[in-house]
Amino acid sequence: MPQPLREAVIPELPNYYRGKVRENYDLPDGRRIIIATDRLSAFDRAIACIPFKGQVLTQTARFWFEQTGDICPNHVLDYPDPNVVVGRRLEILPVEMVVRGYLAGTTGTSVLTMYKQGKREMYGVRFPDGLHDNQALPQAIITPTSKAFDGGHDEPLSAGEIVRTGLLSQKQWDEVSAYALALFARGQETALRCGLILADTKYEFGIDRDGRILLADEIHTPDSSRYWFARSYDERFARGEKPESFDKDFVRNWVAARCDPYREPIPEIPADLIEETSQVYVRAFETITGQAFVPPADDEEPLPRIRKNLAKYF
Template sequence: MAYSFLEKEIKRTFQGLPETLPCGSRVFSGKVRDIIDLGDTLVISTSDRISAFDRVLSTIPCKGEVLNKVALHWFSRTEDILPNHIIESVTPRTVAVRKCEMLPVEVVVRGYLTGSAWRDYKAGKPVSGIALPSGMQMNQRFETPLITPSTKAEQGLHDEPISSEEILRQGLVDPAVWDTVQKAAIALFRRGTDDCARQGLILVDTKYEFGILNGQVYLVDEVHTPDSSRFWFADSYDQQFRAGKDPHKLDKEYLRQWLMDKGFMGDGEAPEIPDEVRIETARRYVGAYEGITGTTFTPEAGGLDEVAAVDEYVKKMR
């Protein structure tokens, strides 16, 4: 996967929208996305910023466009399971969406014992309040997917696991809504698992976010993207697992692993990420796009004046 265009694209990564658009509209920035609130509608632009361990660290060429296009692919593939917030595309990295009341928890669904779930399990801790059977191995597949919710922390802080029982006890989500969300999350994960399997990929785990609009639960934010999900290559999983080796991965775990090898896990000063690591991370993102969608990625956003395009759309919609 050479993707020689990344050498050009790294020189024009998109840091994000300015705090205020030329038309005067204010921009609210998260770790990766920039949002303009137009009342009933939000305009969401996905930058090339990359975060790991809840810290914004650098930019990755084509990342925002990849994330936006992968999310749109999955929103289209899952609209029969649950309605989503998408209204229309504005640019290759920007969409207009329905404004929903966001649920105060993220819904993580896990198909395999890996990542933070494995670290908790190895330390003898329950995973989001779930006691797992003894004797499980790292990267082992669960018989049925697990829902392991987490809190939504402020930027710069860490999300924390929370059990379904605690969500209901604290009154964070209405019980009927939570029941709908859990059923939808499992259905979404199974759809993603089946689609990825046809492309030779394993959907390992993922994060969903949900919102409420007019009493209806909506799927919002992003779906099965390299930022919200882990993917492994299916053809080598069994062999790697039996050998006790890490699966071959297709996601930003490459960057997380590079950071951990440098001794960084979110605390203290982050190491500077060299261009070769940024480009290799971009290759993983583009490869994920092509692996998931079965189509060739052609960069469109790099030569676009994103600020002008979003500004023009906002002026039209106000």
């Protein structure tokens, strides 16, 4: 396997901020350089590096930003490197717009988890009795969350609560919810042509210097979205089985089976597991976009290449 991009610290660039998987630099003119590393984040920390992961996420988001630019303006200005996007620096809105087309999910804020607990009123939406795991909803719904409450943990909210508490104005809510539903509809339509079901996803929006709302971060990537294979969905659903998906959780599952990853050291992860996960990311890119994945040259290390491609920003 090629050398993964573990970090991208470039001293010549100003205002460095390290995220879980991305390195960020804020330029004085209002642009932000975002470098996607190959770090895999889980259990509140980076547990491994997956070759090509950063490139897959950046180039998948690029495909979708270009596919949806007629629906919603986005932050993108340039792609100087396969792992890098240069965008407008935004004031990120404090509400994450999660859009769901199916009764699915595993987290505490997912509609399936809460539905199984007996809840029928969620996110301001009334759900009927008798729904089954992974069943299509009558129509796509927005299940927004915010980390503004509960000590930084995702908190499920309704549209009324978002406006009432001042997280967003009514005008802002109307605009981002319309954008989110339109983006999701385009995503589902485009994915289905590639044999995929876009079951749910999340969007982040921000405000630029001119007060415009723009789509930020990433869109419809394997990390921000749940994709299922359409060809096997009906049969598996009828048997009560989980839909077939891009299984990227080999590393997470392997670690969780061998230690308490929140309290204990992470054991050394086998190379074949890393390689298998890398292949899944590449397969996801090619299936989602319909494009062939073009890896960097074998003799090209990622960080020197990125430094060279970003030299004009020094």
